[in-house]
Amino acid sequence: MNMTAQKKANASAELEHLIADHGMTREEYDVLLRVLGRDPSLAELGVAAAMWSEHCSYKSTRVWLKQLPTKAPHVICGPGENAGVIDIGEGLAAIFKIESHNHPSYIEPYQGAATGVGGILRDVFTMGARPIANLNALRFGDPKHPKTKSIVAGVVAGIGGYGNCVGIPTVGGETNFHASYNGNCLVNAMTVGIADKNKIFYSKAAGVGNPVVYVGSKTGRDGIKGATMASGEFNADAESKRPTVQVGDPFTEKLLIEACLELMATDAIISIQDMGAAGLTSSAVEMASKGNLGIELDLDKVPLRALGMSAYEIMLSESQERMLIVLKPGREVEAGNIFRKWELDFAVIGKLTASGHLVGKRHGKTEIDIPVGPLVDQSPLYNRPWEPTAQLETLPANAYPLPAGMTILDALQKLMASPDLCSRRWIWEQYDSLVGADTAQGPGGDAAVVRIHNTQRALAMVVDCSPRYCAADPIMGGKQAVVETWRNLTAVGARPLAITDNMNFGNPEKPRIMGQFVGAVQGMREACLALDYPVVSGNCSLYNETNGNPIMPAPVIGGVGILQDVTKAMTISFKAEGETIFVFGDTLGHIGQSLYLRELHGREEGAPPPVNLAAEKRLGDFIRNLIDDRAITSCHDVSDGGLVVALAEMALAGDKGCHLKADDGLGASYWFGEDQGRYVVTTNQPEKLEKLAKTAGISYAIIGHVAGKALAMSGSRPLDLTQLRTLHESWLPAYMSD
Amino acid sequence: MLAAVINFPGSNREQDAIMALERAMGRKPQVIWHGDSALPKTDLIVLPGGFSYGDYLRTGAMAAHSPIMREVVDRAKKGVRVLGICNGFQILCETQLLPGILLRNSKLKFVCRRVKLRVENAESDFTRLYKQGQEIDVIVAHGDGNYFASDDTLNHLEDNRQIAFRYCDNPNGAARDIAGIFNNGRTVLGLMPHLEDAVEPMHGSTDGAALFDSIVRALQ
Numbered sequence: 001m002n003m004t005a006q007k008k009a010n011a012s013a014e015l016e017h018l019i020a021d022h023g024m025t026r027e028e029y030d031v032l033l034r035v036l037g038r039d040p041s042l043a044e045l046g047v048a049a050a051m052w053s054e055h056c057s058y059k060s061t062r063v064w065l066k067q068l069p070t071k072a073p074h075v076i077c078g079p080g081e082n083a084g085v086i087d088i089g090e091g092l093a094a095i096f097k098i099e100s101h102n103h104p105s106y107i108e109p110y111q112g113a114a115t116g117v118g119g120i121l122r123d124v125f126t127m128g129a130r131p132i133a134n135l136n137a138l139r140f141g142d143p144k145h146p147k148t149k150s151i152v153a154g155v156v157a158g159i160g161g162y163g164n165c166v167g168i169p170t171v172g173g174e175t176n177f178h179a180s181y182n183g184n185c186l187v188n189a190m191t192v193g194i195a196d197k198n199k200i201f202y203s204k205a206a207g208v209g210n211p212v213v214y215v216g217s218k219t220g221r222d223g224i225k226g227a228t229m230a231s232g233e234f235n236a237d238a239e240s241k242r243p244t245v246q247v248g249d250p251f252t253e254k255l256l257i258e259a260c261l262e263l264m265a266t267d268a269i270i271s272i273q274d275m276g277a278a279g280l281t282s283s284a285v286e287m288a289s290k291g292n293l294g295i296e297l298d299l300d301k302v303p304l305r306a307l308g309m310s311a312y313e314i315m316l317s318e319s320q321e322r323m324l325i326v327l328k329p330g331r332e333v334e335a336g337n338i339f340r341k342w343e344l345d346f347a348v349i350g351k352l353t354a355s356g357h358l359v360g361k362r363h364g365k366t367e368i369d370i371p372v373g374p375l376v377d378q379s380p381l382y383n384r385p386w387e388p389t390a391q392l393e394t395l396p397a398n399a400y401p402l403p404a405g406m407t408i409l410d411a412l413q414k415l416m417a418s419p420d421l422c423s424r425r426w427i428w429e430q431y432d433s434l435v436g437a438d439t440a441q442g443p444g445g446d447a448a449v450v451r452i453h454n455t456q457r458a459l460a461m462v463v464d465c466s467p468r469y470c471a472a473d474p475i476m477g478g479k480q481a482v483v484e485t486w487r488n489l490t491a492v493g494a495r496p497l498a499i500t501d502n503m504n505f506g507n508p509e510k511p512r513i514m515g516q517f518v519g520a521v522q523g524m525r526e527a528c529l530a531l532d533y534p535v536v537s538g539n540c541s542l543y544n545e546t547n548g549n550p551i552m553p554a555p556v557i558g559g560v561g562i563l564q565d566v567t568k569a570m571t572i573s574f575k576a577e578g579e580t581i582f583v584f585g586d587t588l589g590h591i592g593q594s595l596y597l598r599e600l601h602g603r604e605e606g607a608p609p610p611v612n613l614a615a616e617k618r619l620g621d622f623i624r625n626l627i628d629d630r631a632i633t634s635c636h637d638v639s640d641g642g643l644v645v646a647l648a649e650m651a652l653a654g655d656k657g658c659h660l661k662a663d664d665g666l667g668a669s670y671w672f673g674e675d676q677g678r679y680v681v682t683t684n685q686p687e688k689l690e691k692l693a694k695t696a697g698i699s700y701a702i703i704g705h706v707a708g709k710a711l712a713m714s715g716s717r718p719l720d721l722t723q724l725r726t727l728h729e730s731w732l733p734a735y736m737s738d
Numbered sequence: 739m740l741a742a743v744i745n746f747p748g749s750n751r752e753q754d755a756i757m758a759l760e761r762a763m764g765r766k767p768q769v770i771w772h773g774d775s776a777l778p779k780t781d782l783i784v785l786p787g788g789f790s791y792g793d794y795l796r797t798g799a800m801a802a803h804s805p806i807m808r809e810v811v812d813r814a815k816k817g818v819r820v821l822g823i824c825n826g827f828q829i830l831c832e833t834q835l836l837p838g839i840l841l842r843n844s845k846l847k848f849v850c851r852r853v854k855l856r857v858e859n860a861e862s863d864f865t866r867l868y869k870q871g872q873e874i875d876v877i878v879a880h881g882d883g884n885y886f887a888s889d890d891t892l893n894h895l896e897d898n899r900q901i902a903f904r905y906c907d908n909p910n911g912a913a914r915d916i917a918g919i920f921n922n923g924r925t926v927l928g929l930m931p932h933l934e935d936a937v938e939p940m941h942g943s944t945d946g947a948a949l950f951d952s953i954v955r956a957l958q
Contacts, residue, residue, distance in 0.1 A: 157847070160847075160848050161848075164789075164848055164850075164879070164881070165748070165750075165789040165792065165793075166750070167750020167751065167788060167789075249792070250789075250792070251747075251748050251789060251791065251792025251793075251794065252792075254747075254748055254750065254789075255747055255748075341773075342747065343747065428850075429849055429850055429851050430847050430848045430849070430850070431848075431850060432848070432850045432879040433850055434850060434877055434879060434932070434935050434941075435750055435751055435754065435787075435879065435935075436751075436753060436754065437751075437753065437754040437757055437758070437934065437935050437937075437941070440940050451940065453753075566940060567939075567940070738845065
């Protein structure tokens, strides 16, 4: 080999290394060469790699996500913007989205979770909404795993630390524990906001020559992508060891919300976009691409918090609490004054151009010059191979009777004190759920209810997913997740309007995992169509695997609904002695994938409970009418743990017991089966309810009445509520050594 | 009667205070930006809850040095009524309008919870519509509500009947279960619980309303 060939070979090896470090394939790099017509600069490579990353491009999932229904007369803006927008009447819109911060939360639980909250808040107020509520869906590893406890502590403190300081109430959420999350916790955060329906802000840039403005915090080296950052070749100094997790500053976020909303009240803004994943890169590309324009950035003007930052670092920093705004010409002074009042950075860093190129200059040198159209159009799109998940058999109802010597109420005690069913009070008491004075129903119910400020109407909101169902049957699991949110909104009396989804899966390059994704989308699609309940925003988090062990798939659904009269919002608590307890829907004893099976028999097996969409719709509409007519006094959907767990939760919430009738001979599967499409309801008008149910053709059973201070049923010694409460409330604080 | 709510950067319960005042007064209070050094004529000044300046120093310490606070202290010394809630209580302690200080909660975690308070002194403009010893249902939401003062100060507060409210079930480790205190003349009240979040049926308790009704009635 002569010297030139050797040099070439070295250069080629270096290049391959560089491409791989950016998480790109050689084929993707070749596309970039064609887009540019030349070799990229390092900064250009970084920009393209970020834009074409799974996180930003949805390259493995786009083909499937397209199948989700996104339209309805009340949808103002579906997926593709910062958040989804729906019409909630009286001139108002609800804007909401859910987003994951899984990987950062595992590396650094407090900051990972905190910045997850910050990021989703920005997605919502970027569009002109004042955030009114936060929710979160958390999944942690086996409680016995040595890392679990510290991750729980950090994540919960991070969510609280950010949300409490910003002053947006955290009103609901869900938490599960499972060994499949040992190496990958899931932290999904959702924000709901309210805006004037005619004052929604979008990211589409317009007007050649208009100023591009940077506001918020300064840009530092935090959050530059791990994959790129770790490479010694670009950055061999000690700075490169700085954590790849961003650091949140909720105080600045609070100021940024107020400043942006103040500016939005003027008519100075043409478009606005938060700097989220891939920072300035994605916000600039997004704005330019949607407006079919070019954008020229003078990176010397970007407010920096570290010395000597390169174009590459500035473009890819994920420093938090920053926004990019296109202003109308001549409005810079007015806008600048608002941000100065709130003591935030404000800098005109560029302008829109007719070139169609993203141009970035640093120290007078053009470091980036990429045609935006081709960069976006040529974004990779994969139809990855997938295989369907094998169907599991439905277990017979009598497959797993109670363990010897146990009564139903003994088993109930064990379940109510188990990690997945015990009280989450230890978590939600660390969240300010009441700031704003508009929270009608916070954590602990079927769905949260937040009054629309200065009105008597309210939004209901909830997050749900049952990963164990999704792992067993992704289609049914996807369907069930959508339906459960719909049912929970219904149970508080709300009319469900739309959802946001957070698709948490393993490595999509494995056909088995891709098959889970495909199945979940199919199930979600069926449910959305049947319930007229479209998807308006969402987020995918893939590659949730450690050492080749994937998580149980979790297509987490966030649902939003509307209540016309907040005083009718229904709660789960038993209200008065003597009231009749109904269960609506069919109890068939579906024991497969139930928590009873897992906690009492140590088995995770069988098909998950089937979902009958037509029956769900009919029953849900019936229940909602009962609530609207004030015909019932409490309502709770039956989910994890089955019928008797639902009853126990209602009893604890109201501090009132109940006398229950016999179990139709189904035994454990009657009380603990997780048949879908059921609600427990109490009423002081039982005859009226029976009549209404018969007329509507809804199946029901009267299973007892509210009585005393204990759960009582034949064949079991009564279970005192004080004892049950102690069991239910103790597990989590004891686990967290509190 | 005129009322003013001071808004600091990072205040976040000003809306709650405004709504509770409006309910009691029948009209909105004025909202004053912290950067203003002039305070309009007012009979009541409210320092709302939140995280002024992010509470990145000691809670309330930065806000206590805000331009508007010099004016608040002057007015308070002239007898204008001042109500500090949560972060507002912390600020009042930092300005020394009230004695003592609020430390981190004893369990070192933020706590948002329904609590019972006992009204320790119903003989003040802030508490007159309560009964002495009445137990009320309200909420707390704070990370630094652990009231601390020297034994001498605490004894003096007791002897001088400056303790306004005590927790029935102490959520934060506060000395002698103190939830709220008056200044010597009972013209300044600082308290940790959010009585402004318990003023209408939707809140699950209306026990906080009497505080706002009391002060409004006293100043009308």
